[in-house]
Amino acid sequence: MARLKQLVRNQNGVPPLRGGHALCQGCGVPMVVRVVLSTIQRPTVVVNATGCLEVATTRYPTTAWNVPWLHVAFENTAAVASGVEAAQRALARRHALPADEEVAVVCFAGDGGTYDIGMQALSGALERGHRFLFVCYDNEAYMNTGVQRSGATPYGASTTTSPSGKESWGKAQRRKDMTAIAVAHHVPYVAQACSVHWDDLSRKVEKAVAADGPSFINVLTDCPVGWGHEPRLAPRLLDAAVESKFWPLYEVVDGQYRVTYEPTREVDVAEWLKPQKRFGHLNDEHIAEIRVQIDADWHELLARSA
Amino acid sequence: MTLELLTGGEAVAHAMRQIDPDVVPAYPITPQTPIIQNFAKFVADGSAHGELIDVESEHSAMSAAIGAALAGARTMTATSSQGLALMAEVVYLAASMRAPIVMALGNRALSGPINIHCDHSDSMLVRDSGCVQLFAESAQEAYDLMVMAPRIAEHPDVLLPVFVCLDGFTITHSAEAVELLPDEHVRRFVGEYRIPHAVLDVADPVTQGPFAMPDVYFEFRVQQAQALERAMDVFKHVAGEFRELSGRSYSSVESYRVEDAEQVIVALGSTAGTIKDAVDDLEHAGLVKLTTFRPFPAADLRRALAGVEHVIVLDRADSPGGTPPLHAEVAAALYGSGSELVGHVYGLGGRDFHPEDAVSLFAGEREEAAWLV
Amino acid sequence: MGELSWTVDPRTAPRPRTGGWRTGVKPEIELSKCIDCLVCWLYCPDSAIELDGTAFKGFDYDVCKGCEICAEVCPEDAITMVAE
Numbered sequence: 001m002a003r004l005k006q007l008v009r010n011q012n013g014v015p016p017l018r019g020g021h022a023l024c025q026g027c028g029v030p031m032v033v034r035v036v037l038s039t040i041q042r043p044t045v046v047v048n049a050t051g052c053l054e055v056a057t058t059r060y061p062t063t064a065w066n067v068p069w070l071h072v073a074f075e076n077t078a079a080v081a082s083g084v085e086a087a088q089r090a091l092a093r094r095h096a097l098p099a100d101e102e103v104a105v106v107c108f109a110g111d112g113g114t115y116d117i118g119m120q121a122l123s124g125a126l127e128r129g130h131r132f133l134f135v136c137y138d139n140e141a142y143m144n145t146g147v148q149r150s151g152a153t154p155y156g157a158s159t160t161t162s163p164s165g166k167e168s169w170g171k172a173q174r175r176k177d178m179t180a181i182a183v184a185h186h187v188p189y190v191a192q193a194c195s196v197h198w199d200d201l202s203r204k205v206e207k208a209v210a211a212d213g214p215s216f217i218n219v220l221t222d223c224p225v226g227w228g229h230e231p232r233l234a235p236r237l238l239d240a241a242v243e244s245k246f247w248p249l250y251e252v253v254d255g256q257y258r259v260t261y262e263p264t265r266e267v268d269v270a271e272w273l274k275p276q277k278r279f280g281h282l283n284d285e286h287i288a289e290i291r292v293q294i295d296a297d298w299h300e301l302l303a304r305s306a
Numbered sequence: 307m308t309l310e311l312l313t314g315g316e317a318v319a320h321a322m323r324q325i326d327p328d329v330v331p332a333y334p335i336t337p338q339t340p341i342i343q344n345f346a347k348f349v350a351d352g353s354a355h356g357e358l359i360d361v362e363s364e365h366s367a368m369s370a371a372i373g374a375a376l377a378g379a380r381t382m383t384a385t386s387s388q389g390l391a392l393m394a395e396v397v398y399l400a401a402s403m404r405a406p407i408v409m410a411l412g413n414r415a416l417s418g419p420i421n422i423h424c425d426h427s428d429s430m431l432v433r434d435s436g437c438v439q440l441f442a443e444s445a446q447e448a449y450d451l452m453v454m455a456p457r458i459a460e461h462p463d464v465l466l467p468v469f470v471c472l473d474g475f476t477i478t479h480s481a482e483a484v485e486l487l488p489d490e491h492v493r494r495f496v497g498e499y500r501i502p503h504a505v506l507d508v509a510d511p512v513t514q515g516p517f518a519m520p521d522v523y524f525e526f527r528v529q530q531a532q533a534l535e536r537a538m539d540v541f542k543h544v545a546g547e548f549r550e551l552s553g554r555s556y557s558s559v560e561s562y563r564v565e566d567a568e569q570v571i572v573a574l575g576s577t578a579g580t581i582k583d584a585v586d587d588l589e590h591a592g593l594v595k596l597t598t599f600r601p602f603p604a605a606d607l608r609r610a611l612a613g614v615e616h617v618i619v620l621d622r623a624d625s626p627g628g629t630p631p632l633h634a635e636v637a638a639a640l641y642g643s644g645s646e647l648v649g650h651v652y653g654l655g656g657r658d659f660h661p662e663d664a665v666s667l668f669a670g671e672r673e674e675a676a677w678l679v
Numbered sequence: 680m681g682e683l684s685w686t687v688d689p690r691t692a693p694r695p696r697t698g699g700w701r702t703g704v705k706p707e708i709e710l711s712k713c714i715d716c717l718v719c720w721l722y723c724p725d726s727a728i729e730l731d732g733t734a735f736k737g738f739d740y741d742v743c744k745g746c747e748i749c750a751e752v753c754p755e756d757a758i759t760m761v762a763e
Contacts (some may be wrong), residue, residue, distance in 0.1 A: 004716070004717045004718070004721060005717065005733045007721075008717060008720070008730060008732075008733050009733070015726050017726065018689075018694070018726050019694070019697065019725040019726040019727050019739060019741075019742030019743075020694035020695045020696070020697055020725075020741070020742050021695075021697070021725070022695070022697070023724060023725075024724075025700060025724075025744040025745065025746040026724060026744075026746035026747075026748055027724045028724070029724075030723075030724040030725070030726070031721065031722055031723075031724065034721065034726075035721070043508035044508075045377075045505055045506065045508065047373065054517070055517045058513050058515070058516040058517050058687070059516065059517045059518075059519065060516040060517060060518045060519070060522050060687065061516075061522070061687060061692055061693065062687070062692050062693050062694065062695055063513035063516065063687040063688075063689050063692045064689075064694075065511070065513050065689060066511060066689045067508075067511050068505045068506070068507070068508055068510075068511040068512065069511070069512075069513045069514065070373065070376060070505050070514050070515055071514070071515035071516070072369060072372050072373070072396070072399055072403065072515055073369070073395060073396060073399060075365070076365060076366060076369035076396065079331075079361065079365070079366035079367075079369035079370045079373070080369045080370065080372060080373035081373060082331070082359055082361070082366070082370045082373065083329060083331060083359070083369065083370035083371060083372060083373025083374035083375070083377065083381070084373040084374065084376075084377040084505060084506070085373075086328075086329045086331075086357040086359050086370065086373075086374055086379075087328060087329050087357075087373070087374040087375075087377035087378060087379035087381075087506065088377065088506055089357055090328035090329055090355075090356050090357045090374075090379050091328060091377075091378060091379055091506070093355070094328075094355070096378075097506065098378065098504060098506055098507040098508070098509070099506060099507070099508050099509070103506055103508055120362060120363060120365075120366070121362070121363075121365075121366050121369065123362065124361055124362030124363070124366055127362070128359065128360070128361075198721060230747075231746040231747060231748060232746065232747035232748050232750065232751040233751075234748065235722065235748065235751060235752050236751075402685075403685070404685060502686070503686045511689060512686040512687060512688050512689070513686065513687040513688075513689065513692075514685070514686050514687075516685075516687055522683065525683050526683060526685060529682065529683055529685075
């Protein structure tokens, strides 16, 4: 719990994201923001994609952000951040920076703004080597606009644009492996994390912001509305996601894979799937298919980490 | 002052070198490429010192430009045609977020068919974006307008992006004698970059780019439009200072042989130069060139055309199913003035306009033609 | 028309009272069971856990939406949801 106390102290009495915003009851995103921003001990600028976090926290004339915060559009978060980062370097070179120490540039985007529409800008920024941290809060669909499927939506999930029905079993495609795509850019630090494994996430953030270049952390977090569950079930569900190996926790440091959490309990993927309405239509066959895929992915990850 | 043989693209790159912006996000597209390539060489050789970001698309170029400009850095970029179309979403945002970015626009036709030559369809695509749009007639004008642009963009009464439009190939790639100002004069002229709330000023944390409901969006838009209107006075003031520096004068509207003209052509860009050539050999025929298209100099134009019997508007862009953009603006400005007004679309996709074409128009030979193919 | 600021200053911006979102229950704590583990503070989506240094101080009912996650994650079952 020492780290948790340190997170509190790092805030210095001023939470980076305060209450009074319009995110849903039980939304999993603020916890991600809290862990990420409270871990970083440098002044921070946040660049935010269009989406739940952005819309719900900045309805004019209110704002829930106590840090400098910039939103431009949906798909260009990483490009905007590239500009901020380049500005900092340019101003530092001619000794014209307003701040005394280097300001950390942190992006927050949902899975839509990362995997799909945001991918090009992210790829470009990663390839160019800007020093910034891109955090994807992955709740596996376009939640803000009404739970439409994204490239992050898992196989079999029912969304409003991949609904289950008489002729459909939900999303017919596997989810994109965005973390692997980030790794393919040869950047110093990439990680996969989950909000409820907050200590693991916090350590990853520390490594990410210390990296001399781009870093990317893909964080699974819940959406009670989109996933179809009571808000208070979220911590248990996310725990099941990790323990069942549906969402492995690992990091890739200069291309070297390392699993950061090996699940200790035998948790079947059904414990992750069944309590969520979006998977309610799946039968045992589907669940078996998913189980096989998860095991295969897990073994591949272990092989890469060897 | 030195006189050099430079293309418009090179001249613009020199202006950028002398301004020495902090950040230049750049993506290549013909015919703007000489601008960013020449600038990149200046950076590589140490005569320009900013950060050149080789972005992966024009949408990201304007996005990075907003990030840099609002972070507190003087930012410039360049594009044309499809690049402008791709970044159009972000161009509107640059204006509404009051980012004083300067962009060189090498005017080129919008696809399709795909065409790399000059017309003004790209400028017209974003004419409602809220950005200042200045049009150059020559490489010299392109250079001069680029030097003036940061002062207009960054003025506290404005705080909007400024586009310096120069005809693709006709200006970007054609060489002429250009007078460059001394480096130090340009540096002093543009001065220090300052905006009200720099994102990197962490001691003053503010939220930028909020979500606005119907109860407040409209007011933001009105405010922004008023800033663009104020840009007219700012342009005139900056042009006045520039005249003292260079000896060259710029006004929103330039009248050429209009004093005793019975017919006047109104045009934008390099074609104005062609028409000046034509009217030199004609009687009672003149040219009015607009340097500022946005903000549109309606009052100045009406004054310039007062008493002219017959006005011919030449649009180098079309508005299918409606009235071409410049024609519509001129018609609105001249409403009730008594002048006869006729308009034509010319030069799409780089089709040349020659002095003979102007002569033919003044002779009334193509009155009925909507498109001067 | 007065100038609208297109930047928003958190120091002067209003803070909506999202406590009005609660639908009948609110969290309450049995302080004697609280071990100041800070887990409720960590999880709360609405930053509704008030601290005194690193010790639990109270609930900010002005912003608490009643999601019950604090009650769920408290390792000591010190927090319960009560009708209001």
